[in-house]
Amino acid sequence: MNSHHAEHEAGIESAIDAALPELDLDTKTRLLAGRDMWSLPALPEIGLRSLVMSDGPIGVRGVRWTAADPSIALPSPTAMAATWDPELIRRAGRLLAQEARRKGVHVLLAPTVNLHRSPLGGRHFECYSEDPYLTGAIGTGYVRGVQEGGVGTTVKHFVANDAETDRFTVDNVVDERTLRELYLSPFEMIVAGAKPWGVMAAYNSVNGPTMTEHDELQNGVLRGEWGFDGAIVSDWFATRSTAGAIDGGLDVAMPGPRTVYGEALAAAVRAGEVAESTVDDAVRRVLRLAARTGAWDRATPVVADGALPAPVDGVALTRELAGRAFVLLRNKDDVLPLDAARNGTVTLLGAAARDARVLGGGSAQVFPEHVVSPLEGLRAVLPEGVLTYRIGADPTDELGVAGTGFALRAVCRDADGAVLGEDTLPNGMVQWFGDDLPDGVTLDRLRTVEITGTFTPRESGLHSFGTKGLGEFVLSVDGEVLFDGVAVADGLDPFEAFFAAPSERAKAELTAGKAVEVGLTYTVPDLSGAPVRTISCALVHREPQLDGDELIEEAVAAAAVSDTAIVVVATTERVESEGFDRSDLRLPGRQDELVHRVAAVNPRTIVVVNSGSPVEMPWRDEVAAVLLSWFPGQEGGSALADVLLGHAEPGGRLPTTWPARLDHAPVTQVRPENGKLSYAEGVFIGYRAWQRGDTEPAYWFGHGLGYTGWSYEEARVIGPDTADGDVRVMVTVHNEGARDGREVVQVYAARPDSTVDRPHRWLAGFATVDCAAGARATVDITVPMRAFAHWDGGWAVEPGEFEFHIGRSVADSRLVRTVTSSEGKLP
Numbered sequence: 001m002n003s004h005h006a007e008h009e010a011g012i013e014s015a016i017d018a019a020l021p022e023l024d025l026d027t028k029t030r031l032l033a034g035r036d037m038w039s040l041p042a043l044p045e046i047g048l049r050s051l052v053m054s055d056g057p058i059g060v061r062g063v064r065w066t067a068a069d070p071s072i073a074l075p076s077p078t079a080m081a082a083t084w085d086p087e088l089i090r091r092a093g094r095l096l097a098q099e100a101r102r103k104g105v106h107v108l109l110a111p112t113v114n115l116h117r118s119p120l121g122g123r124h125f126e127c128y129s130e131d132p133y134l135t136g137a138i139g140t141g142y143v144r145g146v147q148e149g150g151v152g153t154t155v156k157h158f159v160a161n162d163a164e165t166d167r168f169t170v171d172n173v174v175d176e177r178t179l180r181e182l183y184l185s186p187f188e189m190i191v192a193g194a195k196p197w198g199v200m201a202a203y204n205s206v207n208g209p210t211m212t213e214h215d216e217l218q219n220g221v222l223r224g225e226w227g228f229d230g231a232i233v234s235d236w237f238a239t240r241s242t243a244g245a246i247d248g249g250l251d252v253a254m255p256g257p258r259t260v261y262g263e264a265l266a267a268a269v270r271a272g273e274v275a276e277s278t279v280d281d282a283v284r285r286v287l288r289l290a291a292r293t294g295a296w297d298r299a300t301p302v303v304a305d306g307a308l309p310a311p312v313d314g315v316a317l318t319r320e321l322a323g324r325a326f327v328l329l330r331n332k333d334d335v336l337p338l339d340a341a342r343n344g345t346v347t348l349l350g351a352a353a354r355d356a357r358v359l360g361g362g363s364a365q366v367f368p369e370h371v372v373s374p375l376e377g378l379r380a381v382l383p384e385g386v387l388t389y390r391i392g393a394d395p396t397d398e399l400g401v402a403g404t405g406f407a408l409r410a411v412c413r414d415a416d417g418a419v420l421g422e423d424t425l426p427n428g429m430v431q432w433f434g435d436d437l438p439d440g441v442t443l444d445r446l447r448t449v450e451i452t453g454t455f456t457p458r459e460s461g462l463h464s465f466g467t468k469g470l471g472e473f474v475l476s477v478d479g480e481v482l483f484d485g486v487a488v489a490d491g492l493d494p495f496e497a498f499f500a501a502p503s504e505r506a507k508a509e510l511t512a513g514k515a516v517e518v519g520l521t522y523t524v525p526d527l528s529g530a531p532v533r534t535i536s537c538a539l540v541h542r543e544p545q546l547d548g549d550e551l552i553e554e555a556v557a558a559a560a561v562s563d564t565a566i567v568v569v570a571t572t573e574r575v576e577s578e579g580f581d582r583s584d585l586r587l588p589g590r591q592d593e594l595v596h597r598v599a600a601v602n603p604r605t606i607v608v609v610n611s612g613s614p615v616e617m618p619w620r621d622e623v624a625a626v627l628l629s630w631f632p633g634q635e636g637g638s639a640l641a642d643v644l645l646g647h648a649e650p651g652g653r654l655p656t657t658w659p660a661r662l663d664h665a666p667v668t669q670v671r672p673e674n675g676k677l678s679y680a681e682g683v684f685i686g687y688r689a690w691q692r693g694d695t696e697p698a699y700w701f702g703h704g705l706g707y708t709g710w711s712y713e714e715a716r717v718i719g720p721d722t723a724d725g726d727v728r729v730m731v732t733v734h735n736e737g738a739r740d741g742r743e744v745v746q747v748y749a750a751r752p753d754s755t756v757d758r759p760h761r762w763l764a765g766f767a768t769v770d771c772a773a774g775a776r777a778t779v780d781i782t783v784p785m786r787a788f789a790h791w792d793g794g795w796a797v798e799p800g801e802f803e804f805h806i807g808r809s810v811a812d813s814r815l816v817r818t819v820t821s822s823e824g825k826l827p
Helices: 003-022 025-031 077-082 086-102 132-148 176-183 185-194 215-225 242-247 263-270 276-293 314-325 374-379 548-560 591-601 636-644
Strands: 053-055 107-109 155-158 171-173 198-201 231-234 327-331 346-349 387-390 406-413 419-425 429-433 448-455 461-468 471-477 480-487 503-510 516-523 534-542 564-570 605-610 625-628 676-678 710-718 727-735 741-750 762-771 776-783 789-791 795-797 800-809 812-821
Touching (some): 132 762, 242 263, 314 636, 448 534, 461 471, 480 503, 564 591, 727 800
Parallel strands (some): 155 198, 171 676, 564 605, 605 625
Antiparallel strands (some): 327 625, 429 534, 461 534
């Protein structure tokens, strides 16, 4: 810590020391409880403004969960990790801080650094990697960037929140070594390397205690061992008890106004169940967070307005990041990059090519101002007459929130039908929390919300309409009431109204280009007993379902007469979303059939995989190229055009191993038995487990091709340094191709003949390097001493000779060097 930073932190602590005696017990306990869905109460008597939080991790939604308040949408966290570039993600963090400040947000509820324990994890797309070191490195860059912009982070979900099934009640049983070496490791790296101002406690339990009450992990490990001095915030609705949470280390119970803190906590102190000093400690940490983010007038923020990073061009950075994250898995006969002048006609196929899926479902969702689809991206750069588009196969038969062709607004009425206020709606979704309502509208007078306007179809035929949300609905199309009924909850998840599947209610025969009136009236239920007073409903729609056989035949016919066929395949929100785990890795609908059929008639078939996590690709050896675009963010179509045409190189490498088939994957158990989920595989997840098996994955961790070729010429090991035990690995690579390129140099440690049951190889360090055609470059990679250590009641290093395998993936070693360690315990 430099002297200026130490002086600044001392100033914050002095301000807290002075303020605490001014606050009575009721005020202190009120500060620890959410005021509403996204904020803490203001305390004007000490100059404290309301501290505002907002979901990330790929954008900043702000306090309004609505498309009427648009946000920059970056690529998914799996895409971020696929860049293997913490400095690029640091730049993304600065952009997110810029967005947060624009929206009046002090704390971003991100990043998610849980691990890809199993490819079935429903929020796989929202996490970085199966590897703790890569996760920690990318997360460190993210946190540094956001906090350099003066905005706090809450690194989440602490800890072992690696699946969605029964996430509120599951007890994850994890042995101490596995917990330390895998699941705690990214959090520890980020605490040490980025000093986050917040951490979010998870829903689940670990070895008994629920995480919001886990004294051993929150107070003992996070604060005691690691020295974390920030605030611990609960995941939304995660708290179970008052004394258990405050004594277990939880500072803030979200959301409000009904929480286990506030009045309940004050009563617990007065009853002698909780020490007031424990409350004071939590208040100190909340005031520290407010001071650091500039929400407290008595303290200077960490980043003053005049010291903010230079403004970031959000659109440009989003496009750059997407292209850098694309992973080229296969490129037979160098079919990519395409040459627009020489490669002739192109047929683009797939519903996701026209209606792009750019982000995953759930709380990670934001609403970008615009989205560039693959079709739009390619149309913008290919000459007139070159590109043909066909749907080919639609991955979903589910209705989606009313969008293209709809012109809608929300009308709010009281019990007598009088209009209280209106709001514009960029799409058919209404999501209002607490008092965040249109001007003139109050919850006590609001009786109905009317989503109303017109719909102009782009196709003739039988259109489907429906509802999303819970409650009483009346749906009308073209003046006719098609549905009048009630939608009820199926489960216990408090977010079911947001994440549950939409329901089809009726069909209407419509004509392309002919506008009709549409309306959905939602009757607001009694919210007096609700933990959060929320208005959530949506008008949903699906275009006429075309004959699947005809769609595929049309696509195959077009591909057969084109020089190149590009097929975009995708998952859907029913496959990858918060709130549930996946049941398989198959692409939905008839997309696999489409690829097989197109590959049979066009040898230059390129498949773009639009998913946030692994899918089975039974056709991967039949096609010329396979390119992973992940969920590429709002500029995904432009970035795809850049990469396909060679204006940018696909710079990504796999952050997780892709199985050929689900039944080959080493860990597939994500569903608890009798309330418990055993992490019986121990430290062997991802590539660590694949190395021990007899089956090869489709593509190994770290794999990724580019548009040039590389040789690894020299590697030199320096150290270990006597001061800290770190080792430096100097690697010289040669770009042997005719194009400039980017390489990710990966260093894996190994311990032959180890007495410890450990992986064959594990990631120990990496670096990205840009190199001109024909040139050489040397990278300097630091391998921390911890890379040699294993947990044995403490961090221990096995004496003897370790190997470094240096290359292009965990399975593609180009150079091997050795380093000798001496026995010892690490601090």
